[in-house]
Amino acid sequence: MSAIEVLTLDHGKVSLDAAALDTLRGGLRGEVILRGDAGYDAARTIWNAMIDRHPALIVRCRGAADVMRAVDFARERKLVLAVRGGGHNIAGSALCDGGMVIDLSHMRSVRVDAKARRAWVGGGATLGDFDHEAQAFGLATPLGINSTTGVAGLTLGAGFGWFSRKHGMTCDNLLSADVVTSDGKLVHASATEHADLFWALRGGSGNFGVVTTFEFQLHPLGPNVFAGLVAYPFDQAKKVLGGYREWLPSLPDDATVWVVARKAPPLPFLPPEWHGKEILVLALFYAGDPKAGEKVLAKAQTLGTPVGSHVGAMPYTAWQQAFDPLLTPGARNYWKSHNFAQLADGAIDALIHSVKHLPSPHCEIFFGCIGGQTMRVKPDATAYPHRDTLFAVNVHGRWETAAEDAAGIAWAREFYEKTKPFATGGVYVNFLTEDEGARLHSAYGSNYERLATIKKTYDPSNMFRNNFNITPA
Numbered sequence: 351m352s353a354i355e356v357l358t359l360d361h362g363k364v365s366l367d368a369a370a371l372d373t374l375r376g377g378l379r380g381e382v383i384l385r386g387d388a389g390y391d392a393a394r395t396i397w398n399a400m401i402d403r404h405p406a407l408i409v410r411c412r413g414a415a416d417v418m419r420a421v422d423f424a425r426e427r428k429l430v431l432a433v434r435g436g437g438h439n440i441a442g443s444a445l446c447d448g449g450m451v452i453d454l455s456h457m458r459s460v461r462v463d464a465k466a467r468r469a470w471v472g473g474g475a476t477l478g479d480f481d482h483e484a485q486a487f488g489l490a491t492p493l494g495i496n497s498t499t500g501v502a503g504l505t506l507g508a509g510f511g512w513f514s515r516k517h518g519m520t521c522d523n524l525l526s527a528d529v530v531t532s533d534g535k536l537v538h539a540s541a542t543e544h545a546d547l548f549w550a551l552r553g554g555s556g557n558f559g560v561v562t563t564f565e566f567q568l569h570p571l572g573p574n575v576f577a578g579l580v581a582y583p584f585d586q587a588k589k590v591l592g593g594y595r596e597w598l599p600s601l602p603d604d605a606t607v608w609v610v611a612r613k614a615p616p617l618p619f620l621p622p623e624w625h626g627k628e629i630l631v632l633a634l635f636y637a638g639d640p641k642a643g644e645k646v647l648a649k650a651q652t653l654g655t656p657v658g659s660h661v662g663a664m665p666y667t668a669w670q671q672a673f674d675p676l677l678t679p680g681a682r683n684y685w686k687s688h689n690f691a692q693l694a695d696g697a698i699d700a701l702i703h704s705v706k707h708l709p710s711p712h713c714e715i716f717f718g719c720i721g722g723q724t725m726r727v728k729p730d731a732t733a734y735p736h737r738d739t740l741f742a743v744n745v746h747g748r749w750e751t752a753a754e755d756a757a758g759i760a761w762a763r764e765f766y767e768k769t770k771p772f773a774t775g776g777v778y779v780n781f782l783t784e785d786e787g788a789r790l791h792s793a794y795g796s797n798y799e800r801l802a803t804i805k806k807t808y809d810p811s812n813m814f815r816n817n818f819n820i821t822p823a
């Protein structure tokens with residue numbers, strides 16, 4: 351095997367010969383995948399097909415010892431480095447061109463202590479892995495809405511899901527983490543050990559090291575929950591959203607209702623003549639007794655005249671996978687996001703305008719309603735600062751071919767610009783796209799300076815920079 355060239359952090363290149371690669375391989379339980387190897391293309395494929403990067407080598411780790419070895423190898427040679435968890439980040443930060451990828455996608459173990467209501471989750475586990483294990487004991491922690499998303503990137507960026515109003519952001523439920531820092535050492539970060547690092551991990555994204563295990567607080571939930579969808583003809587959007595806005599403050603923390611606007615997919619509960627037409631969907635979830643949820647959320651059916659609805663008691667794990675068919679990997683995705691503290695008339699008007707001009711049947715706009723417990727935590731209690739956010743708003747631009755890029759991107763940007771006056775100015779770091787480095791301070795907000803100081807302690811040479819990067823102070 352001939353030598354390979356790898357890009358370095360000082361914009362040079364280093365040559366790795368067969369002996370160097372054999373030494374790396376020999377120190378691993380996992381594998382090293384190079385260009386030309388069978389499996390290379392699969393290993394460099396992530397959720398967003400717009401990202402097409404070619405790392406020089408992919409180190410697929412099997413445990414913390416492999417990660418330590420890989421970090422040492424990268425640091426000693428100053429290699430450009432990326433870290434892959436679930437590979438869902440829209441900006442493609444799981445991959446780099448020409449450098450090394452530390453790939454955790456085989457570190458998916460989840461161990462649950464049902465009595466203590468705790469879970470230890472591997473750095474490459476997906477939300478589906480976590481829910482599967484925790485639900486075996488009727489337990490859960492708030493996670494996102496697509497089961498193939500990585501727990502790691504979601505938690506490090508903060509994370510929210512269907513019962514965040516009750517139990518907060520995902521990162522609010524993090525109890526500790528095992529982290530391989532830039533010096534190749536494994537440290538345990540918690541409220542009492544490396545407390546500064548623990549603070550930074552809860553919203554500071556992948557800037558501080560490679561998390562090999564997360565420890566989470568679990569809560570009783572399910573196995574059945576009340577959840578479902580109520581779909582309205584889009585010409586009722588203004589009326590329905592007006593009613594929704596008035597109703598929302600009376601909802602208990604157990605309940606949430608998200609808004610999704612898009613062309614109707616061919617869902618069995620929608621009459622065929624509605625397939626492909628614009629609809630406004632209310633997505634309901636109740637985190638307590640399903641019978642109580644049915645009563646609390648009944649009003650969702652009466653805010654207009656629905657075209658169809660599918661609601662009822664269902665397994666929590668089924669609801670956690672309900673959106674998977676609309677969010678499969680392999681499409682081209684471009685997002686624009688803001689945080690809203692309220693739903694202004696102007697934002698509703700912008701939504702109505704944009705949904706009348708959808709560039710592809712896969713595009714949608716959603717208002718993820720959080721609030722509740724997520725707002726009761728102080729903005730400086732964790733690195734995630736957006737405790738004023740009632741809605742995380744996201745334009746999911748999504749289509750099949752590169753020829754559709756320009757129109758889709760322009761559409762997403764137009765909605766973003768039109769709704770800017772009604773947003774808080776903050777944005778969820780996990781919804782930023784590749785071209786949004788300039789919005790870094792909107793993502794980390796008032797916590798940036800403290801993050802930069804902690805970055806200097808744990809990653810002074812900025813090895814972990816293939817992300818929305820915090821420069822060491």
Ligand SMILES: Cc1cc2nc3c(=O)[nH]c(=O)nc-3n(C[C@H](O)[C@H](O)[C@H](O)COP(=O)(O)OP(=O)(O)OC[C@H]3O[C@@H](n4cnc5c(N)ncnc54)[C@H](O)[C@@H]3O)c2cc1C
Nearest residue numbers: 435436437438439473494495500502503504509510556561
């Ligand atoms: C279809 C879809 C639905 C989503 N829904 C939600 C939602 O409901 N709620 C929500 O909060 N977010 C949601 N997200 C956003 C999601 O939180 C981010 O995309 C997140 O970055 C995904 O994490 P990952 O591990 O899959 O990503 P990756 O692309 O693997 O990694 C993301 C970032 O985290 C770093 N990283 C990954 N693993 C580790 C690790 N073990 N240690 C250190 N750094 C690491 C990477 O280097 C990278 O910078 C969604 C995303 C998609 C694509």
